[in-house]
Amino acid sequence: EAGVVQSPRYKIIEKKQPVAFWCNPISGHNTLYWYLQNLGQGPELLIRYENEEAVDDSQLPKDRFSAERLKGVDSTLKIQPAELGDSAVYLCASSEGRGSDTQYFGPGTRLTVL
């Protein structure tokens, strides 16, 4: 069974440029998560989707970050414009959506903002 797929794996951009990350969850997983992982820290949730609905986006900096999951399958996370402090690893995870289920993580996208 294929795992969570993310692309690109690495991205280098200059500040003030836009950037987008793509995630394809495990087939059949209704819940999709985007996490941010800064160097030396554990992942922190940015947004959670149940199917196509964003049910928890309280930690998403909405002035520059946006996300979508139009058909309830794959998702895109966008930053516009990027700032130096956005350099981090952006992780996507998915789960079946039951009450006490396990989250499975993708390989992440390492973003460097110059």
Place this chain on the structure above:
Amino acid sequence: AQSVSQHNHHVILSEAASLELGCNYSYGGTVNLFWYVQYPGQHLQLLLKYFSGDPLVKGIKGFEAEFIKSKFSFNLRKPSVQWSDTAEYFCAVRSSYKLIFGSGTRLLVRP
């Protein structure tokens, strides 16, 4: 707010040594607890999890963890580490569908 503390940021062991990584959480309700591992160049993988029942849970690759409710702890153990256990280990608590992670422990096992 809920939080997870991992006491050791870096651990260096020789092969065959025993391992114990500490994890404490601050959350008074029913907890789901996890240990994830990230091998060099790889993605986060689930090592083991505790939802309910026997507080001693066994995971993959010979790892186990013990949930001690009175101490708010979920320490990870392995009786004899191998060089291939070199990785970063994250403890996490599930709170309202999201995982709250500790800052991680980098383990280096010397052959």
